[in-house]
Amino acid sequence: MKAAWFESFGPARAVLVTGEQDKPEPGPGEVLVHLAASGVNPSDVKKRMGSAPRLLDEGLVIPHSDGAGIIVAVGEGISGDRAGERVWVYQAQHGRRFGTAAQYIVVQGRRAVELPDNTSLEAGACIGIPVMTAHRCVYADGPVEGQALVVTGGAGRVGNYAIQWAAQAGARVIATASNDIDAAACREAGADAVVNHRDENWAAEVVEANSGALVDRVIDVEFGVNLPAVLDMIRTSGTIVTYSSTVVTEPKLPFYRMMFMNLLIRLVIVYEMPEPAKEQAIADTTRYLKGGRLQHRLAHVVPLDDIARAHELIEQGGFRGCVVVNIE
C-alpha cells in the first residue's frame, strides 16, 4: 500500500517520505479501513519533531491519529455487516506506530466510528482530536446549561467545536478572537458575544459581555499566558478547563488567590479521556452529525505525496480550520 512515514525525528521535509509499505490484515476485534483522508493535528507535528522520544524505538512511524474511509475487511468478533461502512477513525497513532497517513489501516472496531452520509470523508478526518477534545472540555465537569462560558481562541480547530458543543448544550458562550473574520466564525459556531484576546483589557470586556457578572467556566487554549486575565473574569468556585499552554510551558500559579477562589482546574488530554467519556463524545458526535448540527472548517487538502507541506502548514498557522491529507 502507499504510505508516508518517518524513521527519525526532524523537520517535515527532512524526515517524511512516501512509498510502499505492507498492507495490514485485521486481527480479532479489528477492522481494515481503506482510508480516503488523513487529518493532521499539532500533536502529529510535535511527535514528528520528537516530543515522544521513544516513539521510533520499534521502527518507522506512519503519522496521524485522525482519518476517514471505508471498512473493507473485518477480523474475528466483528460483524461482517460492517464491511462497506463509512467511518471516521480516532487515536489511530496513539500508543502504536501505524497511523492514518496510508491507504489502509487496521484499528480496533470501536476506533472506527460510523460516518453519516451527510458528512464528507475529508470532514470525517477532522473529527477525532478536535471534536473529542472540545467535547471533553465542555462536558467533563457537569452540565453547562445556563452557564456563562468563555472559549478562548474560538476560531481554532478545538475552540470552534467547543463553542458548538457549549452553545448547543445551552451555555451562554463568550468567545475570543483576534480579528473580524475569526470573530464571525465564532458567532457562526454559536457564540453570543466575542471579545479580542489581544486587547489589554479583554478580561473586563468578557465581564461586560456577561452583563457585568463574572463567568462560570473558561475553556482555554493558552493557559500560562491567559491565567492572569482569566482570574479576573471567573467567579469563585468556577472552572478553568485547559488543553494547551504552548507559550508559557511552566506557568507560575498565584496559589493562594486561586485557592481562596475555590477554583477547579481541569487539564484535558484527549488521548487519556476516560473510556466512558470517549463513548459519550462518540455517541453525541454521531447524533450531532446525523442531525447536521456540527460545522466543519476544512482549510487545506494536500495530496499524500506532499505530506511535508501539510505538516508545515500546521506549523506555520495563520489560517483557520483543518488540514487534511488526501489519499488516492
Ligand SMILES: NC(=O)c1ccc[n+]([C@@H]2O[C@H](COP(=O)([O-])OP(=O)(O)OC[C@H]3O[C@@H](n4cnc5c(N)ncnc54)[C@H](OP(=O)(O)O)[C@@H]3O)[C@@H](O)[C@H]2O)c1
Ligand atoms: N490537550 C489536548 O488533548 C489537545 C488536543 C488538541 C489540540 N491541543 C493543543 O491545543 C493547541 C491548539 O490546537 P488547535 O489545533 O485548536 O490550534 P489552532 O487551530 O491553531 O487554534 C489556536 C487558536 O488559539 C488562538 N490563540 C492563540 N493565542 C491565544 C491566546 N493567548 N488567547 C486566546 N486565543 C489564543 C489562535 O488565535 P490567534 O492566532 O488569532 O490569536 C487560534 O484561534 C495546540 O497546542 C495543540 O497541540 C491539545
